[in-house]
Amino acid sequence: MTAIQITNLTKTYANGTQALKNINLQVEAGDFFALLGANGAGKTTLIGILTDLVKKTSGQVKISGCDIDHDFSKAKKFIGVVPQEINLNIFERVIDILITQAGYFGIPRQEAFGEAQMLLKRLGLWEKRMNVPRTLSGGMKRRLMIARALMHQPKVLFLDEPTAGVDVEIRHEMWQYLRELNAAGMTILLTTHYLEEVEQMCRNAAIIKGGEIIMCDSVKKLVAVMEREVYVVSVQQVKPSVVLEKYQPRVIDETTLEVELSRKDTLHDFVFHLAQAEMILTDIRPKGHRLEKLFLEVLNN
């Protein structure tokens, strides 16, 4: 079962900004999926379209099999959204914010109260139930937005930078709670700038850059790619060699090789094998990996 199916999606804003360029993406039900990208990459635009807050220019989007163009009222029941910007009603008390939200989904007050109580306790906000949002800290507001998104027990939860501005301890608690929700079957898609967040929680991830998906793979593979590095190796004379075959070196010229090593293959082992191949090392230096640069660009934001 596919939770999110995006086909040839584009978005051009009225001012001409091409925020999304032919996005194709599929997220399976039960996945925990990360959308990584720098500021302005298009993450919020994409979530906006998936949750019907932003009108797409062209393409097709299906949530739990419902085409949002024809069936958004049905799809809406499956979707929970935690937006990037805090958008809590400043006049309502915490508990009422949750009960009002449940009302939009036709959930009776009594039932909503039970759900709200459970969520507020679980997210450490029960003591604050009579407060208005103005009197909550930034991290509390974020947690309240998560509780609000969960009131109607959605199948697919979208979180746009849920842990921005949240301290480390609360961040870890939020990760734990999101992992529990996912383990109980909820599909979760979140946007983030933090690779650590992705490694801790997500199974699959896509990297978006300039409105295009430039990579989409399992988190394990993305991390493995990051852990490889290309070295430029200078020797007195490049020679053909069997012992070096396992490193698949590229011959650049008669005194230069390039070799990609993962952190598992130590440099020491490579240099040892180079000596066995009777090549005299004169210099070795990291070249910097194309993907590593990309990740730095994506993540140092």
Ligand SMILES: Nc1ncnc2c1ncn2[C@@H]1O[C@H](COP(=O)(O)OP(=O)(O)OP(=O)(O)O)[C@@H](O)[C@H]1O
């Ligand atoms: N309402 C709008 N009108 C015009 N351009 C917009 C609008 N909203 C976003 N954009 C532009 O679309 C592009 C993508 O923006 P978006 O907010 O989707 O990025 P993002 O990946 O969420 O960034 P951030 O990490 O800063 O939240 C940017 O160039 C942005 O300036």
Ligand SMILES: [Mg+2]
């Ligand atoms: Mg954003």
